[in-house]
Amino acid sequence: MGNLPPHRIHSDYPFLNTAVDYAGPVMTLNRKGRGSQLISSYICIFVCLAVKAVHIELVTDLSSETFLSALHRFIARRGKPASIYSDNGRCFVGASKELAKFPRDNSHTISDRVADMAIEFKFSPAYSPHFNGLAEGSVKAVKFHLKRVLSLANLTYKEMNTVLVQIEAILNSRPLTPMSSDPSDLIALTPSHFLIGRTALLPSSEVNNDDATKIHSLSRYMRIQTLKGHFWKLYKSEYIAELQKRQKWRRQGEQLRLGEMVLVKDDQAPPTRWVLGRVTRLYHGTDGVSRVADVLTTSGTICRAYNRLCPLPVIADQSTTNAAATALLLLPWRRQDVDA
Structure with a gap:
């Protein structure tokens, strides 16, 4: 096995380097009551490559537009990542091309601003899911038990989204x-x-x-x-x-x-x-x-x-863990909670 890449051991903030993958389909009801029909939905899973935190979004299809909407929701709540690692799915490739076109459609000043905020998409080789193994492992953790749980009842889109957000809290x-x-x-x-x-x-x-x-x-x-x-x-x-x-x-x-x-x-x-x-x-x-x-x-x-x-697994150099925990508690936006 090779050494871990730098983005797996160094990070300025959570989800700076993110892996993404899809799970599904999962069946959801189009509405409540009699006459409702089951439709296919999919689970979009974002994983922080440094701290292994998970963010889950429920999407209705596999199109690039739907993934871009999920990505915007993810950025609004977790912050913009510098790089996204994924497989060669059409939705991921199409989204990367769509985001790459945006800076050229604006004025020079706005273009420079957006270029600084650009997201770099990195795709794994074809037929090599182990190159995106962290996201694949998170998909397994969610899907393996979720398909057993969902056999108990049919849920609407909102109810399914509520379950997935609570599963996200359990994983984190x-x-x-x-x-x-x-x-x-x-x-x-x-x-x-x-x-x-x-x-x-x-x-x-x-x-x-x-x-x-x-x-x-x-x-x-x-x-x-x-x-x-x-x-x-x-x-x-x-x-x-x-x-x-x-x-x-x-x-x-x-x-x-x-x-x-x-x-x-x-x-x-x-x-x-x-x-x-x-x-x-x-x-x-x-x-x-x-x-x-x-x-x-x-x-x-x-x-x-x-x-x-x-x-629990213990790092060989415990001082590293202590320093990381101390730095975590002394971040400016968390210091007020510690003082309280």
Whole structure:
């Protein structure tokens, strides 16, 4: 494998270098009530190449004009990217040509201004989806569980857009690495920290997500909350499984260390609520291997076995993480929140 390109490890602000890809189609209702018909819609996923934050837009077709509209909505909320990486889809190629024509249609002064704000499109080679692997991975994270969730109910365009925005918050709330090496610090760095300065939280809804047989008897609002809960349950279990890959039986893997930050499996946690804690005590067996630990969380100290604990990835140079976290909290537009 080659080294990571510079835009994967350096960024002035989120979405400065962005990857984009489409997922779908997903079926949406053209209206509510009887006589409604299912129409095809598509999911446009923007991924920040540096912090892996996700932005999701729902579009009605695969035309260049529709993608340009989605791109304008993305820029209005996330800022203009310097470069966009994508495959050779017709909508992406057509949009790049359309944006390239704009500066030549204006006066010299406006042309210079727009040229400074131009977006550089970079296309991966044909039949090489792994060159845009970060966007492909985000498409998988959304589509793999979404197609199972959407089989429970049919949604209108607005309802589908609401579900996708809540899925975006779930994806951006995943813990990446500890904020610091302080044993008393129970905060993990998430993609949403780079977007809003804190962890994304969704309001809890009083819905039993285990009972999917009665979803059609719920109101349309509660259907959306039920689908959100189902997606959270599926995505959380998959993300924890990715963090907890260990070799069994044949050789001893890495053991937990005192003060290490871990993600605790909690099947009852509401969406975007990741239970994080620090290891305060290890219990060793007769063979000298620890399989149980005490974990300090925001709600107190709990005792869990290793199959319920998932260590977060830690950068080798922890000072780099500390400096990044400090710089993040001291940004001018976030300093007032810290002082408060």
